[in-house]
Amino acid sequence: MSLLLSRRAAAKEDAPDVPPEFRCPITLDMMRDPVVGATGITYDRAAIEAWLLVRCTCPVSHGELRADDLISNHTLRRLIQAWCTANRSRGVERVPTPRANxxxxxxxxxxxxxxxxxxxxxxxxxxxxxxxxxxxxxxxxxxxxxxxxxxxxxxxxxxxxxxxxxxxxxxxxxxxxxxxxxVMPMDEEAIAVVGSSSASVAWLITAAANGDPRRRLQAVVVLREIVTCACNGGGAGVIDLSANVVAVVEVVVRTIRGSMCPQATKACLVAAYHLARADDGTATLLVAAGLVSVLIELLVDANRSTAETALAALDAALASSDGRARVRADALAVPVLVKKMFRVSDTATELVVSSLWRICRKCLDDDEDGTTAAARRLPVLEALQVGALQKLVLLLQVGCREETKEKATELLRLMVRYQARGECIDTMDFRGLKRRDNAILIR
The missing domain is CATH 1.10.220 (Annexin V; domain 1)
Structure with missing residues (x-):
């Protein structure tokens, strides 16, 4: 084995330089499927098609170029394959012939x-x-x-x-x-066809809950499309999730909690966001299923994309009185939100401010569900203790959208009012702050 590895290493060191005409102008790597367009420049198919998804110009000549105009450069591909064959002994692998479109x-x-x-x-x-x-x-x-x-x-x-x-x-x-x-993205008609059938939605829910990982991912991706369309008034009004909404909520929260894969988590976060915004009843179902706690724990170590979507879903859930009551009772919520204020993106910062604003202020329906002034005061004091006041002042200094500015200003007024009641700690060291189970520490 060691002899084989040493031979491969030697062959790699002895590998010849790829001729410049065999390299793609975009990636600078050897082309595997060279194609030429109307501008006469040859590119690797994968690279130029990815480029043309967002632009309609040739990267080199800047002339107009469309993906439908690309033609395989068979002559250059055969020259590349011949060169690879001639240098096989020096560790060069032959480029396979691509399948015809x-x-x-x-x-x-x-x-x-x-x-x-x-x-x-x-x-x-x-x-x-x-x-x-x-x-x-x-x-x-x-x-x-x-x-x-x-x-x-x-x-x-x-x-x-x-x-x-x-x-x-x-x-x-x-x-x-x-x-x-x-074959995604699905158009509205295709989504309406699947979403309007209770049997189809029920099968997707079962697959998302009990299938193998690949099947579960496929199911939640389609469910995301159905939920998004239904909650935004699409599907020509024929999508009715009322018969399956409880099961949809449960499978969405369970998938986020299970962290099956990033794609499935992201799809369910998007679905949760739209469900929470749909109406108070659905938001209450999400909170009862444990969405708030799951999102808070997910935010601790989430990457940028996941954090933004999770914050959007959390902010939507906090529009309901049940969501605010649940997050006020979560000892981890305010510290995590304050920690994320400037660590993700401008969008995430705005969502953090919006979430804190919902948690700390008195809402019209708070008294209806028995929310006391003490329950609202606690997150304000917690925010003070983990440095929210300083961050909000900095946010107003560097600038933000008008809506976010108004919310940040209102939060500052609340914190100044309660500042004398809590020690303001200008630090982000959470090593001593325990989770709700007093066992797992934020690192």
């Missing part, structure tokens, strides 16, 4: 087969057709665009709904779901 006609035929099989009620045939669409969707971006133009998402959504009532259709639903996720 599907044509629009090929994509349309694959989508039509899904529609035909679903209409005929043939589960086995539909599963085979869905797998074919999935294989196409795994290819380059042009193939995915062809599938999108052919209406793949709508066809798969209709197929999913047509088999969701069948007790023995689990296999075809899994194949259709796997293909559906790959």
């Amino acid at each position: 599907a044509t629009p006609a090929h994509a349309a035929d694959a989508v039509a087969e899904v529609e035909s099989a679903a209409s005929a009620g043939n589960a086995e045939r539909c599963a085979t057709a869905a797998r074919a669409v999935r294989r196409l969707a795994k290819e380059a971006g042009r193939t995915r665009r062809c599938l999108a133009s052919a209406g793949a998402a709508r066809a798969l959504a209709k197929a999913f709904t047509s088999f969701s009532d069948a007790a023995a259709a689990s296999n075809v639903l899994e194949d259709v779901l796997a293909a559906l996720v790959l």
Whole structure:
């Protein structure tokens, strides 16, 4: 084994320099699938397609360039492969020949087969057709665009709904779901097709709760789309989650708590945000399921993207009296929020201020649920003790949006009022601050 490793290391050290004409102008790496556009410049397909997602110009000439205009440079690819073969003894691996992209006609035929099989009620045939669409969707971006133009998402959504009532259709639903996720984003019509079927939503909930990790991720991604559409008035008003809302809330909170994978956590955080904003009843269900505690614990070590979404979901949940009561009783909440004020992003800072504002001020419905002045005073004193006053002053000095400025100013007035009652500590050292279970410390 050591001899083999030493030979590989020697071959790597002896590897020849890649000729400049074989390198992609964007990545500067050797091209694996060279393509040329109308501007005459050759790029690696993956690099230029990623570039054209946000721009419509050639990176080198700055001329107009579209992804549909890219043509494979077969001559250059063969030269690269020949060079790799000639230098194989020096540790260079041969570039494989890429698979040809599907044509629009090929994509349309694959989508039509899904529609035909679903209409005929043939589960086995539909599963085979869905797998074919999935294989196409795994290819380059042009193939995915062809599938999108052919209406793949709508066809798969209709197929999913047509088999969701069948007790023995689990296999075809899994194949259709796997293909559906790959042809995202779903348009509003496709989301409405799945979301309007209680049976389809119930199957997704079951898969999200009990499936294998890959299936759970696919299910929560589709649930996120349904929840987002429904809570924002989309889906032509045909999406009604009332029959499944309790189960949706439970699976969303459970997935966030379980930390299955970053993608699933992010999808459920987005769903939780929209559910919390939908109405007070749904926000109460989220709080009862433990969303507030889960979000606070998630924020301790969350990365930037996760922290922003978690803060947005928390701020939405705090619009309800139950959410505010729960977070006021959480000893970890205020210290974590203050700690995150300037450590993530400007968006996160605004969300932190909004959350603290909701926690500390007196809201119209606080007295209705028995909230006392002492319960509201406690988070103000906690915020003072962990340095919130200094941070709010700094925020007003550096500037922020007008809405955030008003909330920060109101928080400062509250803190100045209670400042004499609590010792103001200008430090972010939380090593001695314990979690609610008095066992886990913030590091």
